Amino acid sequence: xxRPGLYVHVPFCRTKCPxxxxxxECAPERIPAYLGAIERExxxxxxxxxxxxxxxxxxxTPSSLSxxxxxTLVMGLRSALTLxxxxxxxxxxxxxxxGQPLLDALAALGVNRIxxxxxxxxxxxxxxxxxxxxxSQARAALRRVRHQGFASLGVDLIHGLPLQDWEPWRQNLEAxxxxxxxxxxxxxxxxxxxxxxxxxxxxxxxELPSEAxxxxxxxxxxxxxxxxxxxxxEVSNFALGPAHRSRHNQKYWHGEPYLGLGPAxxxxxxxxxxxxxxxxxxxxxxLDAGRLPMQGFETLDAGQLRLEELALGLRTVEGVSLQVAxxxxxxxxxxxxxxxxxxVQLLPDRVLPTxxxxxxxxxxxxxxx
Amino acid sequence: xxxxxxxxxxxxxxxxKSTLADRFIQRxxxxxxxxxxxxxxDNLDIERERGITxxxxxxxxxxxxxxxxxxxxxxxxxxxxxxxxxxxxxxLAACEGVxxxxxxxxxxxxxxxxxxxxxxxxDLAIVPVINxxxxxxxxxxxxxxxxxxxxxxxxxxxxxxSGKTGQGVDELLEAIVTRIPGPTxxxxxxxxxxxxxxxxxxxxxxxxxxxxxxxxLKPGDVIRFMANKSTxxxxxxxxxxxxxxxxxxxxxxxxxxxxxxxxxxxxxxxxDTVTLEARPCAALLPGxxxxxxxxxxxxxxxxxxxxxxxxxxxxKYKLNDASLIYQKDSSVALGQGFRCGFLGLLHLExxxxxxxxxxxxxxxxxxxxxxxxxxxxxxxxxxxDNPAYYPDPGLIEKSEEPYIRTSIMIPERYMGAxxxxxxxxxxxxxxxxxxxxxxxxxxxxxxxxxxIFDFYDRLKSVTQGYGSFDYxxxxxxxxxxxxxxxxxxxxxxxxxxxMVHRDRSRQRALQICERLEEEIPRQQFxxxxxxxxxxxxxxxxxxxxxxKDVTAKCYGGDITRKRKLLEKQKKGKARMKMVGQVExxxxxxxAVLKTDGx
Ligand SMILES: Nc1nc2c(ncn2[C@@H]2O[C@H](COP(=O)(O)OP(=O)(O)OP(=O)(O)O)[C@@H](O)[C@H]2O)c(=O)[nH]1
Ligand code: SF4
Ligand SMILES: [Mg+2]
Numbered sequence: 001x002x003r004p005g006l007y008v009h010v011p012f013c014r015t016k017c018p019x020x021x022x023x024x025e026c027a028p029e030r031i032p033a034y035l036g037a038i039e040r041e042x043x044x045x046x047x048x049x050x051x052x053x054x055x056x057x058x059x060x061t062p063s064s065l066s067x068x069x070x071x072t073l074v075m076g077l078r079s080a081l082t083l084x085x086x087x088x089x090x091x092x093x094x095x096x097x098x099g100q101p102l103l104d105a106l107a108a109l110g111v112n113r114i115x116x117x118x119x120x121x122x123x124x125x126x127x128x129x130x131x132x133x134x135x136s137q138a139r140a141a142l143r144r145v146r147h148q149g150f151a152s153l154g155v156d157l158i159h160g161l162p163l164q165d166w167e168p169w170r171q172n173l174e175a176x177x178x179x180x181x182x183x184x185x186x187x188x189x190x191x192x193x194x195x196x197x198x199x200x201x202x203x204x205x206x207e208l209p210s211e212a213x214x215x216x217x218x219x220x221x222x223x224x225x226x227x228x229x230x231x232x233x234e235v236s237n238f239a240l241g242p243a244h245r246s247r248h249n250q251k252y253w254h255g256e257p258y259l260g261l262g263p264a265x266x267x268x269x270x271x272x273x274x275x276x277x278x279x280x281x282x283x284x285x286x287l288d289a290g291r292l293p294m295q296g297f298e299t300l301d302a303g304q305l306r307l308e309e310l311a312l313g314l315r316t317v318e319g320v321s322l323q324v325a326x327x328x329x330x331x332x333x334x335x336x337x338x339x340x341x342x343x344v345q346l347l348p349d350r351v352l353p354t355x356x357x358x359x360x361x362x363x364x365x366x367x368x369x
Numbered sequence: 370x371x372x373x374x375x376x377x378x379x380x381x382x383x384x385x386k387s388t389l390a391d392r393f394i395q396r397x398x399x400x401x402x403x404x405x406x407x408x409x410x411d412n413l414d415i416e417r418e419r420g421i422t423x424x425x426x427x428x429x430x431x432x433x434x435x436x437x438x439x440x441x442x443x444x445x446x447x448x449x450x451x452x453x454x455x456x457x458x459x460x461l462a463a464c465e466g467v468x469x470x471x472x473x474x475x476x477x478x479x480x481x482x483x484x485x486x487x488x489x490x491x492d493l494a495i496v497p498v499i500n501x502x503x504x505x506x507x508x509x510x511x512x513x514x515x516x517x518x519x520x521x522x523x524x525x526x527x528x529x530x531s532g533k534t535g536q537g538v539d540e541l542l543e544a545i546v547t548r549i550p551g552p553t554x555x556x557x558x559x560x561x562x563x564x565x566x567x568x569x570x571x572x573x574x575x576x577x578x579x580x581x582x583x584x585x586l587k588p589g590d591v592i593r594f595m596a597n598k599s600t601x602x603x604x605x606x607x608x609x610x611x612x613x614x615x616x617x618x619x620x621x622x623x624x625x626x627x628x629x630x631x632x633x634x635x636x637x638x639x640x641d642t643v644t645l646e647a648r649p650c651a652a653l654l655p656g657x658x659x660x661x662x663x664x665x666x667x668x669x670x671x672x673x674x675x676x677x678x679x680x681x682x683x684x685k686y687k688l689n690d691a692s693l694i695y696q697k698d699s700s701v702a703l704g705q706g707f708r709c710g711f712l713g714l715l716h717l718e719x720x721x722x723x724x725x726x727x728x729x730x731x732x733x734x735x736x737x738x739x740x741x742x743x744x745x746x747x748x749x750x751x752x753x754d755n756p757a758y759y760p761d762p763g764l765i766e767k768s769e770e771p772y773i774r775t776s777i778m779i780p781e782r783y784m785g786a787x788x789x790x791x792x793x794x795x796x797x798x799x800x801x802x803x804x805x806x807x808x809x810x811x812x813x814x815x816x817x818x819x820x821i822f823d824f825y826d827r828l829k830s831v832t833q834g835y836g837s838f839d840y841x842x843x844x845x846x847x848x849x850x851x852x853x854x855x856x857x858x859x860x861x862x863x864x865x866x867x868m869v870h871r872d873r874s875r876q877r878a879l880q881i882c883e884r885l886e887e888e889i890p891r892q893q894f895x896x897x898x899x900x901x902x903x904x905x906x907x908x909x910x911x912x913x914x915x916x917k918d919v920t921a922k923c924y925g926g927d928i929t930r931k932r933k934l935l936e937k938q939k940k941g942k943a944r945m946k947m948v949g950q951v952e953x954x955x956x957x958x959x960a961v962l963k964t965d966g967x
Pocket of ligand 3: 386387388411421422446447448449
C-alpha cells in the first residue's frame with residue numbers, strides 16, 4: 001500500500017555556496033531550537049498522516065549536524081511518526097562531514113542511502129564553486145561510505161561549468177564510476193541572478209558554456225552512463241537499475257503525497273500543496289506559538305493538475321499517458337513530429353520522453369498543455 | 370433675442386490656439402483658479418502627453434461687451450495638425466466666424482492657408498490675429514506683409530495678442546462680437562440641428578454635440594435622427610462649460626449637447642440632422658464632406674475572443690472620431706478584424722493609442738499601406754490599399770503610387786544627414802529656402818509610402834529632435850511595385866505581406882525577416898523565415914531550434930514554483946498565433962512595424 005513520503009529540511013550549512021538559492025543559514029547555535037521545533041511540528045502533523053515509507057533528510061547540509069544532533073532529529077521524528085519497516089532513509093551529505101563517527105551514527109539510525117554532494121573531482125572546479133571540501137576528502141568519504149555497507153551510495157555532480165567541455169566532464173564521471181555508486185545525479189549549473197555567482201556572471205566575470213555545449217554534455221552523459229548500466233530515469237538522475245532509483249524523489253514526479261517538515265519545506269496532498277515559512281525565524285515563531293508553521297496553501301484545479309502531471313511526468317522515463325498528453329486538437333500532429341525528431345517514443349497508451357526529450361521537457365509540457 | 374457668437378479658433382499646429390482659449394476661459398470665470406491648468410481644453414491624456422490638440426472642443430461662456438451688451442460665446446478650439454483637419458471642418462459648420470491665428474515667430478504656414486480657405490468656403494467672418502506677440506525679436510512687419518499677400522486679408526484688421534500674457538485678449542473679444550455676425554435662424558421654425566460631434570458615456574449613452582440651426586429643443590421632446598431614422602426622448606440638454614451643464618432649453622443659434630439614453634451607437638451619425646418627431650423640418654441640413662483616408666492598416670484583436678469587444682469599441686470610438694473609416698477584414702494568421710483608413714500617420718497612432726487606453730483593447734495593427742493604383746491590361750484601373758487584393762502581377766500594365774511634397778525644417782547643420790535620408794527614401798526634385806538665419810527648409814517630392822513607415826522617427830533621430838516635418842499630397846506617379854510575402858516554415862503569413870517599390874523590396878523583406886527572427890521564440894525545431902516575391906525567395910533568416918529547455922532540479926518538492934513558471938509561460942503562449950506549427954507571438958507583428966533604432 002502506498003504511503004506518503006517524509007521530507008525534512010535541515011536549513012544549516014557550514015558555509016554558503018555562491019550558486020545556491022536554497023534556504024539555509026550558517027548558524028549552528030540555532031540547531032537545538034530547530035531540533036525541538038521539528039519534533040513539535042512532527043507531532044502537530046501526526047494526525048493527518050502517521051506513517052511513511054520514505055524519509056529524506058535534505059537541506060541545507062544535514063551532514064553538518066553532529067552525530068548527536070542527527071540522532072535527536074531522527075528520534076524526534078520517530079517519536080511522532082512511524083517509518084514503515086524497509087523505509088528508504090536518505091541523507092544528503094557534504095564529503096567533508098563524512099567522518100567515521102558520523103557514518104556509524106547514520107548506520108545506527110537506519111539511514112540506508114547516502115547522497116554525497118561531490119559536485120566535481122577537479123580541484124579547480126571545486127574552488128570555482130567554493131565548496132568547502134577537497135577532491136581527496138571526497139574520495140575518502142566515498143570510500144568510507146562504500147566500506148560501511150550502506151544499501152545505496154549516490155554521487156551528485158554538477159556540469160556546465162565555465163570552459164568545461166566533454167573531456168574534463170567525462171573524467172569527472174569516470175572518477176565517480178570508480179566507486180560504483182548505485183545512484184548518480186548530474187545537475188546542469190543554473191545560476192539564479194540573486195546568487196553571488198549569478199551576479200558575477202551577469203557582470204561578465206565569466207560565461208557558462210553555450211547551450212549547444214550544455215546540450216552536448218547532457219546527451220553524452222546520458223549515453224556514457226547508459227552504456228555503464230545506469231538507467232537515465234529522470235532529467236538529472238541515473239540509477240543502477242530501477243531498485244536503486246530514489247523512491248522518495250519519485251513521489252514528487254509521480255504526483256504521490258508527501259509531507260515536508262522544517263523551514264521552506266513543501267507538502268502535497270493529492271489536490272493541494274502547502275509550504276512552510278521560509279525562514280528559520282518565522283518557522284520557529286509559529287511553532288513557539290503552537291501553530292502549524294504553514295505559510296501558504298493552494299488547491300489545484302483540473303487544469304493545474306494536468307499541467308503538473310505533464311511537466312513532472314515528462315521528466316521521467318515513465319512519461320505521461322497518451323490520454324493526458326493528447327487533449328488538445330494539435331497534439332497528435334505535434335507528438336508525431338516530436339517522435340520523428342527523436343524527442344519522444346510513442347506507445348499505444350503512453351508518451352515516453354527520450355534523453356533528447358528530457359532536454360526540452362519543459363517546452364514539450366508547454367506545447368501539450 | 371439673446372446675443373450669440375459662434376466661432377472657432379483655427380491655426381497651424383502650435384500657433385497657440387489652446388493657450389488663447391485658456392485666457393478666454395479664465396476671463397469668463399468658467400472655473401476656479403485651482404482647477405485651472407494650461408491648455409485646459411486638451412483633456413485627453415494623449416493630448417496632454419503630446420502637447421497637441423487632437424479633438425475639437427467646445428466651450429460656452431458669457432461675455433459682457435464694452436457697450437454693456439451680454440453675449441453668449443461658443444468657442445471651439447480646434448487641432449492644428451493636418452491629420453485632424455476633419456475636426457476643424459466640422460467645427461466650422463457650427464460657426465459664423467473664425468479667429469485665425471498666425472504665430473508671430475513662425476508666420477503663415479501650410480495649415481494657416483488651408484484653414485483660411487475652408488473658412489472662406491463656409492462664408493465665415495474672419496478675424497485675423499497675430500499671436501505670441503510677447504516673443505522677443507519677432508518681425509511684425511514681415512508677418513503683416515504675409516497676411517496681406519499670402520492670405521489676401523487686410524493686415525489693418527489684424528488684432529495683436531498674446532495668449533501667454535493675455536495682452537490684446539480684450540481687444541480680440543471686442544473684435545469677435547463686433548465683426549462676427551450672430552447666427553441667423555428662427556426659434557419658431559421646426560427644429561433642425563446639425564450633429565457635429567459625439568462621444569459615448571458609459572452611464573448616459575451617446576452624448577451628442579450639435580448646433581441648433583432653427584427651432585428649440587428641451588428635455589422631454591421626442592427627436593428624430595433624420596438620416597438614421599431613429600427616435601428618442603430627450604433626457605437632458607445643456608451647454609459645454611468645461612463640464613456639461615444642463616439647461617432648460619437650447620434655441621436656434623446655440624451650440625450644446627443632448628442626452629437621450631442612446632445606447633445603440635449606430636443610431637447617431639456625425640453630420641446627421643436632428644429634428645422633432647412631432648414637427649419635423651423639411652430637409653436634411655447639408656452634412657460633411659466625405660473623408661479621404663491616405664494611410665491604411667488592419668486592426669486585429671490580440672486574442673480572437675476579444676473580437677466582439679473590438680467591434681463595440683470601434684463603433685464607440687468612431688462617434689468621437691468621425692474621420693476613422695473602417696470595414697471588416699480578415700486574415701488567416703490573425704482572424705477577424707477591420708481594415709481602417711486614416712488621415713495620416715499621426716492619426717493612425719492616435720487611433721491605436723486611444724483604442725488601447727480609452728477602450729481597453731489589446732490590438733495588433735498590420736503594416737500601414739498607401740493606396741496604390743494599378744492599370745490592368747484590359748484598361749481597368751484598380752485602387753488597392755490591402756496587399757490581400759494585389760492584382761495578378763501578370764495582368765498589371767502600369768503601377769502608380771501617391772507622391773507627396775515634403776517640407777522639412779531643420780537647423781542648417783543637419784542638412785547633410787537629412788538630404789541623405791530623403792534620397793534614401795526616393796526623394797527627388799529638391800529645393801531649399803532659408804526662412805531664418807541658421808534654419809533651412811528642404812522640400813522634396815517623395816513617395817508617400819516612404820514616409821508612412823518610419824520616416825518621422827528616422828528624421829527625429831538624425832536631427833536629434835530638431836527636425837519638423839509636414840507634407841501635402843501632390844498626386845500619383847508611375848512606379849515599379851511588387852508584393853512581398855513573408856513565409857514561416859513555408860507557410861505565408863498573410864498579415865505580414867506588403868506592397869513595396871521593387872528597389873526597396875529586398876531590404877524591406879530582410880528587415881521583416883530579421884525582426885521576426887528576434888521575436889519568434891525558439892521552438893524545438895528549426896524555423897525558416899523567408900521573404901518572397903511571387904515564388905522567388907529574396908530574403909531569409911532562421912530561428913534555430915532550442916537546445917535546452919528544462920529545469921535541472923525541482924528541489925524539496927517545491928512543484929508550485931515550477932508550475933507557476935510554466936503557467937506564466939503558457940499565458941504568454943495564449944498571445945501567440947499558430948502559423949502551421951510555429952507559434953508567432955503578437956509582439957512579432959508589432960515589431961515588424963518598428964524603426965531600425967540605428
Ligand atoms: N511665447 C508664447 N508662447 C505661446 C503663446 N501661446 C502659446 N504658446 C506656446 O506655444 C506652444 C503651443 O501652444 P498651444 O496652445 O498648445 O498651441 P495650439 O495651437 O493649441 O497647438 P495644436 O492644438 O497642437 O495645434 C506651447 O508651448 C505654448 O506654451 C504665446 O502667446 N506666447
Ligand atoms: S551546501 Fe548545499 S545547501 Fe548549503 S549552500 Fe551549498 S549548495 Fe546550498
Ligand atoms: Mg491646441
